[in-house]
Amino acid sequence: QKEVEQDPGPLSVPEGAIVSLNCTYSNSAFQYFMWYRQYSRKGPELLMYTYSSGNKEDGRFTAQVDKSSKYISLFIRDSQPSDSATYLCAMSGAGGTSYGKLTFGQGTILTVHP
Amino acid sequence: DTEVTQTPKHLVMGMTNKKSLKCEQHMGHRAMYWYKQKAKKPPELMFVYSYEKLSINESVPSRFSPECPNSSLLNLHLHALQPEDSALYLCASSQSSAEDTQYFGPGTRLTVL
Numbered sequence: 001q002k003e004v005e006q007d008p009g010p011l012s013v014p015e016g017a018i019v020s021l022n023c024t025y026s027n028s029a030f031q032y033f034m035w036y037r038q039y040s041r042k043g044p045e046l047l048m049y050t051y052s053s054g055n056k057e058d059g060r061f062t063a064q065v066d067k068s069s070k071y072i073s074l075f076i077r078d079s080q081p082s083d084s085a086t087y088l089c090a091m092s093g094a095g096g097t098s099y100g101k102l103t104f105g106q107g108t109i110l111t112v113h114p
Numbered sequence: 115d116t117e118v119t120q121t122p123k124h125l126v127m128g129m130t131n132k133k134s135l136k137c138e139q140h141m142g143h144r145a146m147y148w149y150k151q152k153a154k155k156p157p158e159l160m161f162v163y164s165y166e167k168l169s170i171n172e173s174v175p176s177r178f179s180p181e182c183p184n185s186s187l188l189n190l191h192l193h194a195l196q197p198e199d200s201a202l203y204l205c206a207s208s209q210s211s212a213e214d215t216q217y218f219g220p221g222t223r224l225t226v227l
Contacts, residue, residue: 008154034215034216036218041202041221041223042220042221043118043120043202043204043218043219043220043221044157044204044218045218046215046216046217046218049215088156088157100145100162100164100169100170100211101159101162101170102159102216104156104157105156106155106156107154107155107156109154
C-alpha cells in the first residue's frame with residue numbers, strides 16, 4: 001500500500017464545474033499538506049499549503065485537511081480550461097525516515113473542456 | 115520573488131558524455147533538492163542539501179553527482195548515463211527543511227541516447 005493514495009483519473013469536466021480532488025494517506029504523523037499544479041512538461045507550481053487540520057481558501061481554490069480521517073481535498077470552483085493540468089498532493093512533517101522529504105500522491109490529470 | 119531557475123531547459127547526451135545541470139535561487143533558502151520525474155509519475159527525491167551540506171542521498175547511482183557551491187546554487191553532474199535516466203530533472207528549494215514550502219524550478223528535460 002502506498003503511503004499516499006491519489007486517484008490518477010483522468011478527470012474531465014465542463015467549464016464552470018466544481019472540481020473535487022482528493023488524497024488519502026496512511027501515516028498519521030504527517031503535519032504539512034500541499035497541493036501542486038503541474039502543466040505538461042513544466043515544473044510543479046505550489047497552489048495551497050496547509051498545516052494540520054482545517055480549511056484554507058485562495059480565490060477559486062479551497063484546501064481541506066481532515067487528519068482524523070487521513071483525507072485531504074482540493075476544490076476548484078468555476079473551473080476554467082486553463083486549470084487543465086496534473087494536480088499533485090504532497091505531505092511532510094512525519095519525521096523518522098520521512099524527515100526532510102515530501103511524499104507525493106500519484107497525481108490526478110484534470111481536463112476542463114469549454 | 116519565488117523563482118527557481120534551471121539551465122539548460124533541454125539536454126541531449128550520449129552515454130559517454132559528461133554534462134551538468136544547474137539550479138539557482140535567490141530567495142535566501144537554505145535547503146535545495148534534486149528530483150527526477152518520469153512521465154505520468156510524481157517527482158522522486160534524489161538529493162537534499164541543507165545549509166550547503168548533503169543531508170539526504172536516496173541511494174542514487176554514482177553516475178549522478180550533486181554539488182552545492184554556495185547557498186544559491188545547486189549543480190547535478192552527469193556521467194555515463196543510461197537511456198533509462200531520460201526524464202525531467204527538477205530542482206526545488208525551501209526555507210530550511212521539507213516542512214517548509216518547496217518551490218520548484220521549471221526542470222531540465224534530459225534525453226540520453
